[in-house]
Amino acid sequence: MSGEPVARARDFETFFSCAHPRLLAQAIMLCGNREDAEDAVQEGFAEAYRAWDRIAGYELPEAWVYRVAVQRLWKTYRRRREGQDRLPDLPVPVQAGPERTAEAREVLRLLAALPPRQRVTMVLFCLHGWSQRDIAKALRMTRGGVAANVSKARRTLREALGMADAEMSGREAFVVGPGREERDRIRLTGTGRGVPDPVDRALRDTESWLRAAVLADPAEPERARAKLARRLKRRP
Numbered sequence: 721m722s723g724e725p726v727a728r729a730r731d732f733e734t735f736f737s738c739a740h741p742r743l744l745a746q747a748i749m750l751c752g753n754r755e756d757a758e759d760a761v762q763e764g765f766a767e768a769y770r771a772w773d774r775i776a777g778y779e780l781p782e783a784w785v786y787r788v789a790v791q792r793l794w795k796t797y798r799r800r801r802e803g804q805d806r807l808p809d810l811p812v813p814v815q816a817g818p819e820r821t822a823e824a825r826e827v828l829r830l831l832a833a834l835p836p837r838q839r840v841t842m843v844l845f846c847l848h849g850w851s852q853r854d855i856a857k858a859l860r861m862t863r864g865g866v867a868a869n870v871s872k873a874r875r876t877l878r879e880a881l882g883m884a885d886a887e888m889s890g891r892e893a894f895v896v897g898p899g900r901e902e903r904d905r906i907r908l909t910g911t912g913r914g915v916p917d918p919v920d921r922a923l924r925d926t927e928s929w930l931r932a933a934v935l936a937d938p939a940e941p942e943r944a945r946a947k948l949a950r951r952l953k954r955r956p
Contacts, residue, residue: 731772731776732768732769732772732776735768735776735781735782736765736944736945736948737941739781739782739785740761740765740941740944741931741934741935741940742782742931743761743764743782743785743786743789744757744758744761744934744944745927745930745931745933745934746786746789746847746848746927747760747761747786747789747793748930749831749843749847749923749926749927749930750790750793750797750839750840750843750844751793751797752828752831752832752839756793756796756797757789757793758944758947759792760788760789760790760792760793761785761789762944762947762948762951763788763789763792763951764784764785764786764787764788764789764792765785765948766948766951766952767785767788768781768784768785768788769948769952770952786848787858790840790844790858791858793840794840794858794859797836797840815932820925820929821929823922823925823926824925824926824929824930826881827877827881827922827923827925827926828926830876830877830880830881831843831877834873834876835869837859837861837865837869838869838870838872838873838876839873840859841855841859841861841866841869841870841873842869842870842873842874842877842923843923844858845866845870846870846874846917846919846920846923847920847923847924847927852866852867874917874919877919877922878918878919881918881919881922883918883919883922
């Protein structure tokens with residue numbers, strides 16, 4: 721990243737160092753393959769660096785990088801069949817006990833077995849709060865297709881993890897609040913009171929474990945910076 725103004729490089733370096741572990745974990749949740757996730761995240765950061773004068777002023781520049789990574793992953797990932805992803809090779813976080821590690825690896829295994837459309841739409845919707853409209857636009861799907869894939873994926877994980885199915889009276893486990901997007905959905909039980917969805921909670925716990933695993937690798941920060949520098953050098 722030489723040849724750029726020092727202040728600009730320093731600001732980007734701070735952003736990159738802080739955001740990279742979290743974005744890498746999020747990308748792994750989407751695709752299950754560490755190499756693919758790294759490539760997509762690196763592409764997002766490279767695009768952000770080239771437009772940093774503009775991106776730095778965004779309220780959430782990290783969200784911009786993530787959207788680029790999502791689109792990059794989808795271009796290749798949608799052509800794959802279920803069951804082709806292997807568990808990512810990551811160190812076990814010191815603070816994560818055997819039970820939490822086993823649970824996270826089981827969720828990752830189940831995610832890898834899902835059809836790509838189900839996995840990606842569920843992670844974007846249930847874990848990262850994208851609306852059906854945003855997902856449909858990014859992945860070039862219909863909103864109905866997004867809703868159907870999210871529902872199927874959530875049901876598969878709930879059954880595989882032995883979670884009690886909420887009574888939904890023939891409806892999905894969320895409703896859209898008046899005048900609000902799907903991200904403002906209210907999760908329901910048979911009593912009608914909002915409660916956290918167990919699948920959403922499992923996804924959050926797994927992503928948290930992944931972030932800790934990425935941070936547990938002492939060589940990761942330098943390796944990531946070196947890869948980004950090479951990418952920027954190849955593409956002016």
